[in-house]
Amino acid sequence: MKNILEFKNVKYFYQTKSDEIFALDNINFTVKEEEFVSLVGPSGCGKTTILSLTAGLLKPSDGQVLLDGTDKIDTKKIGYMFQRDMLFEWRSVWKNITLGLELQKPSNIDEKLAFAEELLKKYNLDGFKNKKPRALSGGMRQRVALIRTLVMEPKLLLLDEPFSALDFQTRLTLCDDVYEIIKNEKKTALLVTHDISEAISLSDKIEVLTSRPAKIKDEILLNLSGKTPLKKREDKSFSGYFDKIWRELTNEKSETKNS
Amino acid sequence: MKKAKQKIVNFSLSHKKYVRKLKQDKFIVIFFRIFILVAFLGLWELLTSVGALDPFFVSSPSRIILQLGELIKEGTLFHHAWVTLYETLIGFAIATVLGYLIAILLWWNEKVRKIFEPYIVVLNSLPKIALGPVIILWVGAGTSAIILMCVLICIVITTMSMLSSFIACDEGKILLLKSMHANKFQILWKLILPSSMPDFISVLKINVGMSWVGSIMGEYLTSKAGLGYLIVYGGQIFKIDLVMSATFVLCILAFVMYYLVSLIERKYKK
Numbered sequence: 228m229k230n231i232l233e234f235k236n237v238k239y240f241y242q243t244k245s246d247e248i249f250a251l252d253n254i255n256f257t258v259k260e261e262e263f264v265s266l267v268g269p270s271g272c273g274k275t276t277i278l279s280l281t282a283g284l285l286k287p288s289d290g291q292v293l294l295d296g297t298d299k300i301d302t303k304k305i306g307y308m309f310q311r312d313m314l315f316e317w318r319s320v321w322k323n324i325t326l327g328l329e330l331q332k333p334s335n336i337d338e339k340l341a342f343a344e345e346l347l348k349k350y351n352l353d354g355f356k357n358k359k360p361r362a363l364s365g366g367m368r369q370r371v372a373l374i375r376t377l378v379m380e381p382k383l384l385l386l387d388e389p390f391s392a393l394d395f396q397t398r399l400t401l402c403d404d405v406y407e408i409i410k411n412e413k414k415t416a417l418l419v420t421h422d423i424s425e426a427i428s429l430s431d432k433i434e435v436l437t438s439r440p441a442k443i444k445d446e447i448l449l450n451l452s453g454k455t456p457l458k459k460r461e462d463k464s465f466s467g468y469f470d471k472i473w474r475e476l477t478n479e480k481s482e483t484k485n486s
Numbered sequence: 487m488k489k490a491k492q493k494i495v496n497f498s499l500s501h502k503k504y505v506r507k508l509k510q511d512k513f514i515v516i517f518f519r520i521f522i523l524v525a526f527l528g529l530w531e532l533l534t535s536v537g538a539l540d541p542f543f544v545s546s547p548s549r550i551i552l553q554l555g556e557l558i559k560e561g562t563l564f565h566h567a568w569v570t571l572y573e574t575l576i577g578f579a580i581a582t583v584l585g586y587l588i589a590i591l592l593w594w595n596e597k598v599r600k601i602f603e604p605y606i607v608v609l610n611s612l613p614k615i616a617l618g619p620v621i622i623l624w625v626g627a628g629t630s631a632i633i634l635m636c637v638l639i640c641i642v643i644t645t646m647s648m649l650s651s652f653i654a655c656d657e658g659k660i661l662l663l664k665s666m667h668a669n670k671f672q673i674l675w676k677l678i679l680p681s682s683m684p685d686f687i688s689v690l691k692i693n694v695g696m697s698w699v700g701s702i703m704g705e706y707l708t709s710k711a712g713l714g715y716l717i718v719y720g721g722q723i724f725k726i727d728l729v730m731s732a733t734f735v736l737c738i739l740a741f742v743m744y745y746l747v748s749l750i751e752r753k754y755k756k
Contacts, residue, residue: 307665
């Protein structure tokens with residue numbers, strides 16, 4: 228499978244008036260086509276910075292970020308899903324989903340509208356097409372947000388803790404839903420989270436980050452049986468992975484405390 | 487079947503109680519609203535007719551009605567009311583549109599915003615009536631001076647409220663649009679303006695009140711007709727009935743205008 232995303236020796240500094248913050252130190256990793264990769268790390272370590280670099284919202288201070296083999300990042304290839312659903316309250320569900328099409332007016336708009344319609348039907352939001360977002364539950368809202376992203380048919384989905392604002396039960400079901408949708412649509416995804424078990428249950432590969440300046444501490448390839456994230460949680464090796472990552476993250480914390 | 491019916495009866499009993507309570511509360515509110523008005527007018531009329539209050543100073547409901555009748559018979563009431571209404575509406579419209587556009591301009595360009603910030607703050611705290619003589623010198627005494635006064639009073643608050651509403655827009659939503667390749671105009675049109683609609687409606691409500699202040703103040707300053715003119719004139723010739731009548735008409739007009747804005751609000755909220 229070919230690489231969709233490649234980070235090559237990427238460094239990043241944030242500039243402020245009185246300071247220069249060293250956020251990323253020599254980040255190297257790749258995301259292959261149809262792969263689900265997660266970034267875990269202590270909070271504030273620069274996970275979101277990595278997503279912003281991928282989305283082309285920031286430029287690396289040093290090194291290269293290659294999307295589809297080029298460092299000229301075409302943001303049309305990227306779909307960004309945020310922690311909050313960011314639905315526009317004054318627009319209907321349908322109008323929210325087609326927001327990106329409205330902005331970009333692609334030439335094949337009819338095809339895309341049909342695709343949007345199909346996604347709505349497929350993921351049981353058909354009946355809410357003309358409802359305002361406030362009529363929807365938290366989980367449904369995030370599903371709408373995901374469909375809004377998918378309609379643009381991005382090559383790479385960036386998920387910035389998309390489940391963290393939800394209650395536990397919704398979180399588990401939505402996690403299953405999103406996983407199913409992403410696998411069905413054969414999408415590549417890069418997830419940022421600090422929920423270790425979420426990362427294990429969703430991913431093919433996990434990059435464990437150190438605290439700031441973030442380095443990649445470990446790369447873990449996962450091999451869990453089970454078709455859905457919920458089923459994967461029942462796999463015997465699940466807890467082994469959890470312990471491993473947990474230890475790496477807590478060591479990290481105590482190391483930084485000592486230094 | 488019977489059981490199900492029973493259940494509905496049970497449900498509707500407590501429900502009936504609840505609905506009855508709601509109706510009762512509503513009735514009490516409406517009753518006291520009317521009661522206070524009637525009691526106030528009745529007491530006013532009573533106290534002036536028995537001589538406890540001097541109608542020369544406080545007028546009385548019956549005298550106000552007589553005065554209004556007289557003004558209608560003379561055919562001047564509608565003329566005066568129309569003059570003031572016209573000034574108010576024009577001032578209201580100009581201030582709202584212009585203030586809104588200025589707010590957009592200041593949102594668009596951060597540097598311009600920073601440059602003008604202190605000026606806007608000073609303009610906001612300045613009592614606009616102080617500019618009265620200047621206004622008359624600039625545009626001459628008459629309708630245009632009154633409208634300008636009205637505009638000056640409304641425009642600063644419009645700009646300030648709308649600008650702070652624009653700036654308060656959710657950063658995350660802006661980021662979302664940026665990630666969808668939106669340009670600045672699209673961000674303004676698809677996000678900033680619609681998300682600030684509730685604040686725009688409150689600005690409209692504030693401006694209803696402010697524009698009446700503006701036009702009446704303008705008429706105090708310089709006028710040949712209008713409700714403000716009637717009030718000043720009535721005061722000068724110690725005809726308190728005229729002052730009260732004009733104020734009464736003013737109350738009604740302001741209320742109607744406010745009501746229209748709240749109709750817009752209700753329609754928008756649907």
